[in-house]
Amino acid sequence: MKASEYLIVHTTVDDRAKAEFLARTILEARLAACIQIVPIHSLYRWEGRLESADEYRLEIKTRTDRYDALQALLLRHHPYDTPEILAIPVTGGSEGYLRWVDGECGSSSSPKEQSDQHKAVESMKKEYAKDKELTDFTDLDV
Secondary structure (H helix, E strand, C coil), rough: CCCCHEEEEEEEEHHHHHHHHHHHHHHCCCCEEEEEEEEEEEEEEECEEEEEEEEEEEEEEEEHHHHHHHHHHHHHCCCCCCCEEEEECCCCCCHHHHHHHHHHHCCCCHHHEHHHHHHHHHHHHHHHHHHHHCCHHHHHHH
C-alpha cells in the first residue's frame, strides 16, 4: 500500500446537521473510512464582497479510487451552489491506519454498489427528517 493511494477531502457547510447528514451518507455509502467535523470561521471573497461565516469543515479520509464517487455524491447533496471540494494527497501514514482505511472504504462502484449507495442515501434522508422533524429536504438540495 502506497500513501499516494489515499486522500483527505475537505468540504464545508454552514450547519452542523447538514455536516452530520453528509458525513453519515458518505460513510453509509462506504466512500470514506472516517470523517471529522470541525467548527471553523471562514473569511472569503464572494461575488465581489468580503464575507465572513461560521461553518463546519468535513475532513474526509478516503482512497483515490473512491474520489469520483465521493465527489459526485457531494455535488449532488451539497447545500452550496459552489461547494469547496479539495482532494489533498496523503504522502505518508501509518500502515495500520491505511490498512483500516482500505477495509472501510469498500471497492469501486459496481451497479449493485451504486444501488446500495442510493438506498443508504434514502435511509439517511429519513433518519435526518426524523431527527430534525422535517418533512422535506429543500434545505439540503437533494
